Amino acid sequence: MSLVYRPARANDLAAADALVVASINELTIRHGFGPMASASPPSFQLFSLEDDPDGLWVAEDSRAMLGFAWSWVCGDVWFLAQLFVDPARQGEGIGNELLERTMEHARKSGAAHKALITFTFNRVSQGLYMRHGLFPRMPVYLFNAARDRVAQALPEPRLRAAAIDDSAATMEKLAAIDSSAIGISREKHHRHLLNDAAVGGVLLHAGSECVGYAYISASGHIGPLAVTRSGILRDAFSTALRLAADSSVEKISAFLPGTCDSVLSLAVKQGMRISFPMLLIASPGYGGWTQYLPRNPGFM
Numbered sequence: 001m002s003l004v005y006r007p008a009r010a011n012d013l014a015a016a017d018a019l020v021v022a023s024i025n026e027l028t029i030r031h032g033f034g035p036m037a038s039a040s041p042p043s044f045q046l047f048s049l050e051d052d053p054d055g056l057w058v059a060e061d062s063r064a065m066l067g068f069a070w071s072w073v074c075g076d077v078w079f080l081a082q083l084f085v086d087p088a089r090q091g092e093g094i095g096n097e098l099l100e101r102t103m104e105h106a107r108k109s110g111a112a113h114k115a116l117i118t119f120t121f122n123r124v125s126q127g128l129y130m131r132h133g134l135f136p137r138m139p140v141y142l143f144n145a146a147r148d149r150v151a152q153a154l155p156e157p158r159l160r161a162a163a164i165d166d167s168a169a170t171m172e173k174l175a176a177i178d179s180s181a182i183g184i185s186r187e188k189h190h191r192h193l194l195n196d197a198a199v200g201g202v203l204l205h206a207g208s209e210c211v212g213y214a215y216i217s218a219s220g221h222i223g224p225l226a227v228t229r230s231g232i233l234r235d236a237f238s239t240a241l242r243l244a245a246d247s248s249v250e251k252i253s254a255f256l257p258g259t260c261d262s263v264l265s266l267a268v269k270q271g272m273r274i275s276f277p278m279l280l281i282a283s284p285g286y287g288g289w290t291q292y293l294p295r296n297p298g299f300m
Contacts, residue, residue: 003066005097008056010049013042016058016068023084028276031121036276044299047192048072048081055105059085059094069098070298071105075184077286078111081298083125095128103132113183115282117255117297129281137287140294141264142276144253147220149271151245158235161243164201164213166194173203173210181226181291189299202243204236214240215295220249223295230290234262237293241270255296257289 008016017039024037049056052073059067067085071078080102085094106114114133117140118125126136164170175185193199193215204212204227212227214236222240227233237254244252252272256263257280278297280287294300 003059003061003094005057005059005101007053008049008058008068008070010046012058012065012068013045013049015065016045016070017042019065019068019086020082020084023087026087027119027122031119033276043196044081044192045070051188052105054108055102057098057101059098067094067098069102071102073105073109073111074186074189076110076112077182077184078106078109078114079300080114080116081300083116090124095125099128099132113283113286115280115286115300117278117280117294117300120277120279126279126281134281134283137280137282138289139258140278140280141256141258141274142253142278143256143267143272144251144275145270145272147245147247147249147252150241150252152271154242154245154270155238157239157242158206159211159232159239160205161202161214161239162205164190164194164203166191170203174213177210177213177226177228180228182289202240204239206232206235212236214243216240216244216247218249220244220247220252221295222252222254223293224299225254225293227291233260233291233293234266237263237266241266255294257293259288259290260293263293 021037021039025035028034028036055071057069058065066089068082070082071080083095083098171187174190175187178184178186193201198218199215201213201215203210204214211232214222214225216222222244225236225240227236256267
């Protein structure tokens with residue numbers, strides 16, 4: 001059977017996750033970082049497929065999956081969550097063909113901005129994205145450290161945290177925060193996170209004012225986190241660190257944009273270190289986050 005490109009189906013997603021994990025680990029091991037990815041239930045992929053199936057594509061030959069691409073749209077932002085090709089079949093143009101199909105998703109959606117997060121050392125992919133009008137904007141670093149190390153001399157939280165619920169009033173607050181931080185409302189993605197038992201979310205308050213939100217996974221990972229103004233990002237991150245440190249996790253981690261000096265400074269002060277360097281790539285005019293910490297390269 002010849003190579004076929006087709007829309008993804010729900011029963012493709014487990015195989016797609018296995019392909020993505022293998023591709024990421026082949027890349028990170030080859031560059032001396034060791035394996036990074038591990039298999040996980042493709043819950044956000046399934047959510048995206050049900051929300052907007054035009055953004056997920058597979059490449060297959062004789063019913064074997066050779067590539068997977070997945071993009072989502074919120075407001076006027078199109079985001080490429082994943083684009084991976086079987087390492088044994090790279091260099092055959094499969095990635096370019098998959099990217100063309102996801103870029104058509106962006107065109108059909110009318111998105112004004114396009115973005116993705118990739119590994120800093122993934123030079124081949126960066127060249128592919130540049131040929132499609134997407135350019136490096138800023139570094140994004142995955143930081144982590146043992147919980148006990150982070151907890152040492154951690155400043156007391158200056159913001160009050162209250163659990164996020166799914167009420168209309170809370171969704172309105174979250175939409176306002178996101179609009180200020182990243183220019184779009186992500187209500188559907190907040191509802192997805194609220195349905196994930198392994199993630200807890202809080203609204204952050206300075207006095208009576210709601211100034212941000214943060215999500216903390218059961219694994220100790222912080223993100224996404226957003227605030228209404230850049231001057232309180234450090235306080236918001238400090239509060240999230242305290243919430244994570246007060247739990248029973250072994251390790252605390254977060255993706256920190258290179259534009260967020262105060263947060264980077266706090267992370268280093270608390271003993272967190274860079275484990276993987278990544279890069280935000282975007283269309284001209286998008287990026288430069290100073291009020292937002294992404295969750296991961298797929299969720300943003």
